[in-house]
Amino acid sequence: MMKETRTILSTTNLTVGYKDKKGEKPVLTNLNLSLEKGKLTCLLGTNGAGKSTLMRTIGGIQKPLKGEVFMQAKPIRSIDAKSLSKQLSLVLTDRISPGNLTVYALVSLGRFPYTSWLGTLSQEDKDIIFMAMEATGILEFANKHIGELSDGERQKVMIARTLAQNTEVIFLDEPTAHLDLPNRMEIFHLLRELAVKGDKAILLTTHELDMALANADHLWLINQNQSIDSGLPEDLVLNGLLEEAFQRDQLQFDYELGTFKRTSTQSKTKVRLEGDVILKRWTKSALERAGYEVTPDASDLEIKISGTLKTPLWHLNYNDTTYKTIQELLIQLNNQ
Amino acid sequence: MNAITQGKRLRAKSLILLGLMLIVLFLLDIGLGSVRIPVSEVVKTLLGQQIDNSGWQGIILKIRLPRAVTAILAGAALSLGGLQMQTLFRNPLAGPSVLGITAGASLGVAAVMLAAGTVTTTFSIRELGVDGSWLIIIASTLGAALVLMLILGISFKIRDNVVMLIVGLMVANITIAVVSIWQFFSNPEQIQEYILWTFGSLGGVTNEQLGALAIIVVTGVILTFFLSKTLNALLLGEDYAQSMGLNVKWARVAIIATTSILAGAITGFCGPIGFVGIAVPHLSRSFLNTSDHRTLVPTCALVGGILMLVCDIISQVPGSQTVLPVNAITALIGSPIVIWIIVKRKNLKASF
Numbered sequence: 001m002m003k004e005t006r007t008i009l010s011t012t013n014l015t016v017g018y019k020d021k022k023g024e025k026p027v028l029t030n031l032n033l034s035l036e037k038g039k040l041t042c043l044l045g046t047n048g049a050g051k052s053t054l055m056r057t058i059g060g061i062q063k064p065l066k067g068e069v070f071m072q073a074k075p076i077r078s079i080d081a082k083s084l085s086k087q088l089s090l091v092l093t094d095r096i097s098p099g100n101l102t103v104y105a106l107v108s109l110g111r112f113p114y115t116s117w118l119g120t121l122s123q124e125d126k127d128i129i130f131m132a133m134e135a136t137g138i139l140e141f142a143n144k145h146i147g148e149l150s151d152g153e154r155q156k157v158m159i160a161r162t163l164a165q166n167t168e169v170i171f172l173d174e175p176t177a178h179l180d181l182p183n184r185m186e187i188f189h190l191l192r193e194l195a196v197k198g199d200k201a202i203l204l205t206t207h208e209l210d211m212a213l214a215n216a217d218h219l220w221l222i223n224q225n226q227s228i229d230s231g232l233p234e235d236l237v238l239n240g241l242l243e244e245a246f247q248r249d250q251l252q253f254d255y256e257l258g259t260f261k262r263t264s265t266q267s268k269t270k271v272r273l274e275g276d277v278i279l280k281r282w283t284k285s286a287l288e289r290a291g292y293e294v295t296p297d298a299s300d301l302e303i304k305i306s307g308t309l310k311t312p313l314w315h316l317n318y319n320d321t322t323y324k325t326i327q328e329l330l331i332q333l334n335n336q
Numbered sequence: 337m338n339a340i341t342q343g344k345r346l347r348a349k350s351l352i353l354l355g356l357m358l359i360v361l362f363l364l365d366i367g368l369g370s371v372r373i374p375v376s377e378v379v380k381t382l383l384g385q386q387i388d389n390s391g392w393q394g395i396i397l398k399i400r401l402p403r404a405v406t407a408i409l410a411g412a413a414l415s416l417g418g419l420q421m422q423t424l425f426r427n428p429l430a431g432p433s434v435l436g437i438t439a440g441a442s443l444g445v446a447a448v449m450l451a452a453g454t455v456t457t458t459f460s461i462r463e464l465g466v467d468g469s470w471l472i473i474i475a476s477t478l479g480a481a482l483v484l485m486l487i488l489g490i491s492f493k494i495r496d497n498v499v500m501l502i503v504g505l506m507v508a509n510i511t512i513a514v515v516s517i518w519q520f521f522s523n524p525e526q527i528q529e530y531i532l533w534t535f536g537s538l539g540g541v542t543n544e545q546l547g548a549l550a551i552i553v554v555t556g557v558i559l560t561f562f563l564s565k566t567l568n569a570l571l572l573g574e575d576y577a578q579s580m581g582l583n584v585k586w587a588r589v590a591i592i593a594t595t596s597i598l599a600g601a602i603t604g605f606c607g608p609i610g611f612v613g614i615a616v617p618h619l620s621r622s623f624l625n626t627s628d629h630r631t632l633v634p635t636c637a638l639v640g641g642i643l644m645l646v647c648d649i650i651s652q653v654p655g656s657q658t659v660l661p662v663n664a665i666t667a668l669i670g671s672p673i674v675i676w677i678i679v680k681r682k683n684l685k686a687s688f
Contacts, residue, residue: 085581100627119565
């Protein structure tokens with residue numbers, strides 16, 4: 001299949017930002033981006049980098065300062081609200097809690113653009129609502145009230161509402177912001193599945209690097225030059241653009257772990273570790289936090305890790321003692 | 337999914353029950369008062385049959401029937417005004433009186449009563465008949481619309497609903513202050529008329545005026561029902577509503593216009609009646625446990641009518657010659673209802 005046909009939303013020389021009496025305040029400039037069907041795209045950026053502004057602009061809520069947004073090759077500003085609502089649906093960060101609204105009623109609001117003046121649901125509408133609730137796994141809550149749901153369940157209901165709206169493009173602003181790790185993973189998994197199986201173009205904003213790296217088919221990375229680097233997550237890691245985008249003093253990207261960590265300029269005691277890879281990884285993490293530098297070179301301080309994953313043992317070279325926890329080991333090191 | 341159709345049946349039953357309650361209270365309201373008339377005689381008279389006591393017949397047809405109908409119209413109109421304001425501002429304490437709509441209507445009425453001199457005192461307005469009633473309705477609706485437009489204009493700048501409510505209260509205060517200054521420079525007789533009007537009365541509407549009032553309120557109720565789908569979309573907030581294809585600006589104007597017509601007309605004829613507009617939407621939501629405006633609109637109209645009839649019966653103090661101002665009774669009954677709902681449900685805020 002040709003690449004052109006997969007692209008559903010694109011921008012040309014787009015500049016987004018705000019206008020006030022003092023003039024224009026561009027947040028992101030000269031963006032040439034495209035969103036493809038069947039892919040989960042993550043818009044990644046630090047707080048205040050302009051994630052929401054960009055999403056509002058390409059979603060047609062806010063006017064661009066320069067350039068153009070195209071939906072199916074049509075300028076988005078020329079599409080009326082009702083037609084647009086059949087092509088693009090949103091999940092916003094606003095915490096909605098109409099206590100008396102049931103899950104079913106909220107999801108059925110997604111049919112708004114399709115129903116008659118009174119909003120009466122046809123059998124087709126009801127079938128689509130049923131499918132949307134089934135796909136997001138919320139059928140069992142159908143008659144619960146929104147106020148009774150957990151944050152994770154509520155987010156799924158909001159996603160079900162966009163499915164009921166039956167659009168090819170779905171935008172989600174920080175969909176995992178208040179969720180714990182299992183819920184975050186579940187939402188990302190769900191969105192990927194919807195993108196692939198439903199052949200939808202899904203764009204979500206996040207500042208959770210690990211989630212984006214693990215789940216995105218495509219990354220839009222807001223860099224420090226008010227622009228966006230676009231590409232496969234792994235490519236952006238390996239060409240160093242990801243590290244550049246999040247560059248801060250005392251922050252360093254760990255290419256092995258795929259996360260950032262603090263660096264310290266103080267001189268550190270060097271330690272050499274020996275043993276199983278996994279046990280070494282966690283011991284290293286604890287030692288680095290405590291201010292030691294783990295080095296592969298020979299050192300005065302050597303720790304041999306033995307035992308297995310559930311029952312590890314640490315042996316310290318200079319006093320020839322074995323410890324059962326890293327805590328005990330660190331106490332000995334600090335007393336030295 | 338079966339539970340959903342079950343819920344529908346339950347709602348239909350509730351509406352029928354409320355309708356029956358309304359009819360019973362309507363007959364009681366006509367029967368009770370300074371002179372007690374048996375309900376059977378009331379029914380006979382309303383069905384157009386002659387009854388033995390022609391005095392009763394006169395009381396029923398000339399005084400009590402218009403008053404009871406006015407009570408139902410006022411209750412329905414104010415409740416629907418409150419429902420729309422609460423949904424639009426997504427605030428449980430919003431209502432026509434809180435956001436200054438009633439104050440605006442008062443300003444309109446004050447302008448007619450105080451400024452135009454003796455020609456337009458309440459007495460002479462009643463003498464003017466239908467033309468005069470239109471004058472009062474137009475003045476109070478324009479007053480209500482003026483304040484609402486002001487609030488609407490400010491609400492474009494402010495997105496926070498609590499702040500918006502405070503702004504509404506301040507605008508109401510300014511409006512009341514303007515009326516006070518106006519009163520200060522007016523004749524005592526004119527002020528007396530105006531103050532009597534502020535006590536609220538369901539009995540001041542004559543049969544001819546009732547026709548005008550009924551047309552306006554029924555139109556407003558129908559318009560509100562037409563806005564059900566729009567109001568449902570607004571439950572999720574304006575951004576979501578817009579993303580679902582709703583023209584939010586137009587919707588705001590339509591809702592505010594409908595509310596001004598409903599609240600403005602009732603305030604013009606019956607005086608500023610408080611609390612019904614806030615309490616009834618909560619009662620209805622609590623009663624039916626739904627946020628769907630297609631159900632809430634008819635329910636609010638019915639519950640509003642029922643509550644106003646109860647207030648009217650109490651304000652007549654059955655068996656005595658005393659008539660209390662209805663505005664005081666609605667507050668006496670309405671406030672405990674609001675407190676009771678807050679205490680019982682503890683999730684009043686979660687409605688929005």
